[in-house]
Amino acid sequence: xxxQTRLVEVRQKVLKQNDVVARELRRxxxxxxxxxxxxxxxxxxxxxxxxxxxxxxxxxxxxxxALVGDLATDNDAVRLARSGVPVKQIVTGTVCHxxxxxxxxxxxxxxxxxxxxxxxxxxxxxxCPSSYDLGEDLRLVLMSVTEGEDKPLxxxxxxxxxxxxxxTKIDLADAVEFDRDQAVKNIQAVRPGMTVLEVxxxxxxxxxxxxxxxxxxxxxxxxxTPTTA
Ligand SMILES: Nc1nc2c(ncn2[C@@H]2O[C@H](COP(=O)(O)OP(=O)(O)OP(=O)(O)O)[C@@H](O)[C@H]2O)c(=O)[nH]1
Ligand SMILES: [Mg+2]
Numbered sequence: 001x002x003x004q005t006r007l008v009e010v011r012q013k014v015l016k017q018n019d020v021v022a023r024e025l026r027r028x029x030x031x032x033x034x035x036x037x038x039x040x041x042x043x044x045x046x047x048x049x050x051x052x053x054x055x056x057x058x059x060x061x062x063x064x065x066a067l068v069g070d071l072a073t074d075n076d077a078v079r080l081a082r083s084g085v086p087v088k089q090i091v092t093g094t095v096c097h098x099x100x101x102x103x104x105x106x107x108x109x110x111x112x113x114x115x116x117x118x119x120x121x122x123x124x125x126x127x128c129p130s131s132y133d134l135g136e137d138l139r140l141v142l143m144s145v146t147e148g149e150d151k152p153l154x155x156x157x158x159x160x161x162x163x164x165x166x167x168t169k170i171d172l173a174d175a176v177e178f179d180r181d182q183a184v185k186n187i188q189a190v191r192p193g194m195t196v197l198e199v200x201x202x203x204x205x206x207x208x209x210x211x212x213x214x215x216x217x218x219x220x221x222x223x224x225t226p227t228t229a
Pocket of ligand 2: 047048049076121
């Protein structure tokens, strides 16, 4: 057997094991009435800022908590904790993505009781997280206006692993001459029919629409039609 062949087999085994744990997590979330949402994007696209706005808006009405993954530091957990909801950092060390087992371990002995929403911010990376199911109900892929409109074409797998695309930092769109129509076209080329939301965590633009979208997805997803707001 050639060395390359062995490498593929190990990877398949790890992914299979991840799927088993993810399935168990998903069942546990559903049994407990928890709607789990994960966020993936390249580093610095605005996941933590977007999540902080989201948690702040939801916390009066719903029981919410968040897990956040990073290679090092608990900076993001400290930022998210400002929203006043329970937050836990997962430090992955050298691992460039979260795995279902990391989520399960982080929740053990910590999961706040009777949650409505659990948010999971993945490690900033447009490649590795795409292969790992975390048991979530909804996966968002964020893409900021400062990254360039071509990201969906260059990293199609991560867009294909997500349910909804969120264009972030739209307050900066004019300054960086962001071509919104081209970006949406590129997303649709990779994932026809994908819902695209547009937000600014700085100004709050698009946040009301996002929160409404989230509530509807949780309770009556069939009512949603693809949106390019
Ligand atoms: N102007 C503007 N800046 C933003 C917005 N959202 C985030 N930022 C800034 O962008 C930078 C990165 O934002 P983060 O929220 O840390 O991004 P992230 O995706 O969580 O980053 P990692 O966790 O490191 O991958 C910070 O300086 C934020 O203040 C936005 O809507 N508008
Ligand atoms: Mg972050």
